[in-house]
Amino acid sequence: xxxxxxxxxxxxxxxxxxxxxxxxxxxxxxxxxxxxxxxxxxxxxxxxxxxxxxxxxxxxxxxxxxxxxxxxxxxxxxxxxxxxxxxxxxxxxxxxxxxxxxxxxxxxxxxxxxxxxxxxxxxxxxxxxxxxxxxxxxxxxxxxxxxxxxxxxxxxxxxxxxxxxxxxxxxxxxxxxxxxxxxxxxxxxxxxxxxxxxxxxxxxxxxxxxxxxxxxxxxxxxxxxxxxxxxxxxxxxxxxxxxxxxxxxxxxxxxxxxxxxxxxxxxxxxxxxxxxxxxxxxxxxxxxxxxxxxxxxxxxxxxxxxxxxxxxxxxxxxxxxxxxxxxxxxxxxxxxxxxxxxxxxxxxxxxxxxxxxxxxxxxxxxxxxxx
Amino acid sequence: xxxxxxxxxxxxxxxxxxxxxxxxxxxxxxxxxxxxxxxxxxxxxxxxxxxxxxxxxxxxxxxxxxxxxxxxxxxxxxxxxxxxxxxxxxxxxxxxxxxxxx
Numbered sequence: 001x002x003x004x005x006x007x008x009x010x011x012x013x014x015x016x017x018x019x020x021x022x023x024x025x026x027x028x029x030x031x032x033x034x035x036x037x038x039x040x041x042x043x044x045x046x047x048x049x050x051x052x053x054x055x056x057x058x059x060x061x062x063x064x065x066x067x068x069x070x071x072x073x074x075x076x077x078x079x080x081x082x083x084x085x086x087x088x089x090x091x092x093x094x095x096x097x098x099x100x101x102x103x104x105x106x107x108x109x110x111x112x113x114x115x116x117x118x119x120x121x122x123x124x125x126x127x128x129x130x131x132x133x134x135x136x137x138x139x140x141x142x143x144x145x146x147x148x149x150x151x152x153x154x155x156x157x158x159x160x161x162x163x164x165x166x167x168x169x170x171x172x173x174x175x176x177x178x179x180x181x182x183x184x185x186x187x188x189x190x191x192x193x194x195x196x197x198x199x200x201x202x203x204x205x206x207x208x209x210x211x212x213x214x215x216x217x218x219x220x221x222x223x224x225x226x227x228x229x230x231x232x233x234x235x236x237x238x239x240x241x242x243x244x245x246x247x248x249x250x251x252x253x254x255x256x257x258x259x260x261x262x263x264x265x266x267x268x269x270x271x272x273x274x275x276x277x278x279x280x281x282x283x284x285x286x287x288x289x290x291x292x293x294x295x296x297x298x299x300x301x302x303x304x305x306x307x308x309x310x311x312x313x314x315x316x317x318x319x320x321x322x323x324x325x326x327x328x329x330x331x332x333x334x335x336x337x338x339x340x341x342x343x344x345x346x347x348x349x350x351x352x353x354x355x356x357x358x359x360x361x362x363x364x365x366x367x368x369x370x371x
Numbered sequence: 372x373x374x375x376x377x378x379x380x381x382x383x384x385x386x387x388x389x390x391x392x393x394x395x396x397x398x399x400x401x402x403x404x405x406x407x408x409x410x411x412x413x414x415x416x417x418x419x420x421x422x423x424x425x426x427x428x429x430x431x432x433x434x435x436x437x438x439x440x441x442x443x444x445x446x447x448x449x450x451x452x453x454x455x456x457x458x459x460x461x462x463x464x465x466x467x468x469x470x471x472x473x
Contacts, residue, residue, distance in 0.1 A: 036380060059434040059468050060380060060422040076418035080426045
């Protein structure tokens, strides 16, 4: 019988949670790297026991940990992320030029086929890759040096490259998202990039439909329909059916279209999930109720999923990296909250159970299905 | 023998105890400096590279400070000689993390 392994990064360490296919009784290991911020922990689809963890703190900077035995033991690997060539400047919050400065790795995206190949999305926004299991990192500078790069500016959480999607049918096609620059696509393995923001409208910008400056919080796609993209933006849930060349809004009847994560069901490419929060000024769920919203129609028509989730006096958020889906026959959904709750749904969101409600602030959630 | 005291998390990262001892001797009249100690520390424990000093600039991370013989040496040039008591191992060289955060 298959089992699942949930990888949780938190503000005070990482946790590895396992369960059998029923996904309602959990064994928790951790905290790993206790007391330290683990921005993201992710595993290789090609070698499931190969894991990468990003530790990033103000005290000790960036540390990258790698495990080759499913998290039982860890070793440190390369932590030098040097921008290629002249770094130049981007815009600071006040509009003045600000030198590009590496701060942390937000996201690891391991290759589907090669355990030693992994992409890293970093702050200040750039894309790096390692082809030696994280021992060394090299920037793909075409993104940062895009002609618009000097106009990019940070969101409240920093100028982070937080989303990396590699087209499973064509690894030369890569999508990334950056707060608050927008979304970009490469069709040549990351050498050159184009903004894919047509149709996005951000009313906080001087030019709401400008090519650059949209605070994209997350994008997601289904592996069998890689050109259909779903986006949770600063405000608005968006959809593209042409690999990002154009977008249209699918917020529909959501109680708020502000949120951070978005995910696609593992077996139903038109079933998507978001977690609306109240507003850009109040980063918690509306009405004290933690509700995941599901659309079975690719957007516009949404239903709240509440059974097993806190529905009273709950004022948490689910950050952009903190929702994941598994590939079990009945797709599982997982969320982690800023209040330390991690919840699992073994039935596509109909019912939920708590893996823990008392972890530190959850920064990321990933899930693996193991044989 | 130079004695180095690391903050808790760096001890865990390097898998060492409360103190690290480094064999570092003055050569050709060259006095032992902060940079020489940190270079030797990082050579012996490569996992510490980038955690105390920035990889490229070698500048001390803002949330760390250096102390020796009861004095804050964080703003002393890193190529200045360390006190004789540190060089002789009578006093440790301390890397101290800021008391901050939640």
